[in-house]
Amino acid sequence: MEEPVIGSATTADRFIFVSWPKSEWPLNIRDEPVLAPLARWAQHYDAQNGGKTTIRWVQLPQTSYSSDHKHRSRTDLWLLPQGYKLENVALSTIADSLNAIFISKPSTSSSSVATSTSLGRVIVVCTHGRYDQCCAKYGQQVWKQLSESHIEATVLPGSHLGGHRFAATLLDFIPEHPGRMYGRVKADEISTLVDHLASKSVWLDRYRGRVDLSGRAQVVEAEALRHGALAHERVEITAQTESQYIATWANGSINVHVASKTYQGPKSCTIAPESWNRWYSRNPLG
Numbered sequence: 001m002e003e004p005v006i007g008s009a010t011t012a013d014r015f016i017f018v019s020w021p022k023s024e025w026p027l028n029i030r031d032e033p034v035l036a037p038l039a040r041w042a043q044h045y046d047a048q049n050g051g052k053t054t055i056r057w058v059q060l061p062q063t064s065y066s067s068d069h070k071h072r073s074r075t076d077l078w079l080l081p082q083g084y085k086l087e088n089v090a091l092s093t094i095a096d097s098l099n100a101i102f103i104s105k106p107s108t109s110s111s112s113v114a115t116s117t118s119l120g121r122v123i124v125v126c127t128h129g130r131y132d133q134c135c136a137k138y139g140q141q142v143w144k145q146l147s148e149s150h151i152e153a154t155v156l157p158g159s160h161l162g163g164h165r166f167a168a169t170l171l172d173f174i175p176e177h178p179g180r181m182y183g184r185v186k187a188d189e190i191s192t193l194v195d196h197l198a199s200k201s202v203w204l205d206r207y208r209g210r211v212d213l214s215g216r217a218q219v220v221e222a223e224a225l226r227h228g229a230l231a232h233e234r235v236e237i238t239a240q241t242e243s244q245y246i247a248t249w250a251n252g253s254i255n256v257h258v259a260s261k262t263y264q265g266p267k268s269c270t271i272a273p274e275s276w277n278r279w280y281s282r283n284p285l286g
């Protein structure tokens with residue numbers, strides 16, 4: 001049986017997308033010394049405030065990047081799902097700009113704080129071929145077609161989002177929502193994807209989950225959506241036991257029984273199959 005996509009979404013409370021030329025996207029932030037202040041801020045903030053900050057890269061359309069990345073001193077940051085873009089951020093004082101957004105308290109003078117603007121809907125498609133060939137093979141096509149569609153959103157090519165075996169993978173951030181992840185999207189399915197995105201409904205066949213939830217909770221939320229919860233509604237999830245959950249929304253609720261199962265499958269387009277332990281719903285279909 002093919003590994004299901006639901007329950008596989010990358011989990012994070014905060015995504016920071018760094019504007020950086022695609023040809024220089026590092027595999028890890030530790031590989032880019034000029035971004036060390038950003039890595040230190042994320043580590044400190046998570047330790048002090050809890051949750052998880054994930055740092056990734058995007059290439060902004062029609063942006064001219066300095067060719068000397070070792071001496072690049074400024075960049076733009078996209079903070080999602082918080083919905084802010086920090087423009088022309090000085091890398092040396094990046095903590096001040098981030099603190100102004102996340103804790104409303106710059107550590108030094110306000111003159112070091114970058115200008116912030118509110119973002120609308122943002123969709124990031126993984127096209128990171130250097131990380132995995134799947135992301136280039138499928139992600140680039142999906143990003144191109146989605147960016148040329150009528151969807152009212154900023155569509156950006158991004159670096160590794162997690163789970164490249166599910167390429168093409170994308171993250172959909174709607175204002176005031178934690179964000180949803182989709183996977184195994186193919187170029188010939190763009191019209192179906194766009195229909196769901198435009199109506200702000202969830203395409204359950206390709207839905208990996210809500211990024212603020214654990215794998216188990218992602219499975220539970222999907223069952224709520226399958227049984228009448230609307231995409232814009234907040235689904236409250238309560239654990240009864242390790243495998244029994246209750247999902248509640250405005251006009252309904254459902255008991256969901258989850259279990260784990262081992263699946264066999266390729267890690268990417270070019271790597272031999274491996275084993276994956278995943279959560280799934282034991283509720284009857286329908």
